[in-house]
Structure formats: C-alpha cells, structure tokens
Amino acid sequence: xxxxxxxxxxxxxxxxxxxxxxxxxxxxxxxxxxxxxxxxxxxxxxxxxxxxxxxxxxxxxxxxxxxxxxxxxxxxxxxxxxxxxxxxxxxxxxxxxxxxxxxxxxxxxxxxxxxxxxxxxxxxxxx
Numbered sequence: 001x002x003x004x005x006x007x008x009x010x011x012x013x014x015x016x017x018x019x020x021x022x023x024x025x026x027x028x029x030x031x032x033x034x035x036x037x038x039x040x041x042x043x044x045x046x047x048x049x050x051x052x053x054x055x056x057x058x059x060x061x062x063x064x065x066x067x068x069x070x071x072x073x074x075x076x077x078x079x080x081x082x083x084x085x086x087x088x089x090x091x092x093x094x095x096x097x098x099x100x101x102x103x104x105x106x107x108x109x110x111x112x113x114x115x116x117x118x119x120x121x122x123x124x125x126x127x
Contacts, residue, residue: 006082007082009036009038010038011038011041011042011045013038014036014038014039014041014042015041015042015045015046017042018031018042018043018046019046022046027048028051029051030051030052030053031043031048031051031052031053032052032053032054032055032058033052033053033054034054035054039052040052068096099118099122101114101115101118
C-alpha cells in the first residue's frame with residue numbers, strides 16, 4: 001500500500017498516484033478502488049481500465065489498511081504544507097512497518113525473538 005497525500009482527489013491526483021505506484025511496484029493483475037470517478041478516468045488514460053475492480057465490499061480490506069494512516073493524518077493536521085506531511089507520512093510508514101510485529105498473532109516467546117531481531121537490525125542501520 002502506498003502513502004500518498006494530495007489536496008485534491010481529481011483525475012490528475014489519481015494519475016500521479018497510479019504512475020508512482022506502477023513505477024515502484026510494477027503492473028498489477030487487479031486494482032481494487034472505491035467508486036470515485038477520478039480512478040476510472042486515470043485508469044482509462046493509462047489503458048488499464050479493465051483491471052479495475054469496484055464492489056461494495058471489495059475495497060473493505062484496502063480501506064481498513066488506511067485506518068492507521070488516517071489516524072496519523074488526523075493527528076498531523078497542524079502541518080503547514082502538504083509536502084511536509086507527505087515526507088513525514090512516507091518515512092513513518094516505513095518505520096512503522098519495520099516495528100509492527102503483529103503481537104496479537106504470535107506467542108510471547110516468538111514476539112520477543114522477533115522484536116530483538118528488529119531492534120538489532122534497526123541499531124545496525126542507525127550506526
């Protein structure tokens with residue numbers, strides 16, 4: 001999932017996001033979006049309109065993955081510029097993914113082993 005902040009949700013913003021995502025991750029077999037018409041317009045321009053999937057519950061997983069980002073975004077409304085928010089959000093997403101070890105899915109011993117490995121890797125990156 002990408003973290004990309006824009007002031008508008010128009011065709012140009014959707015086009016910029018999709019180009020950036022495709023450049024970074026390659027072409028997808030299917031792209032699940034909400035029913036916003038700007039996504040359809042951007043995909044038509046890129047020639048991948050047939051890969052878009054829109055459904056009542058199809059986007060639930062994607063929207064739920066946005067919740068931590070939306071929470072951070074709401075807390076960061078004091079940012080003066082959109083560029084500053086974008087820089088912070090992209091760095092925070094990478095660090096959060098590094099340390100998010102999904103404690104509720106593993107037992108204590110496994111969690112502690114993973115956590116110490118992550119901290120060791122983080123310290124090696126910082127030095």
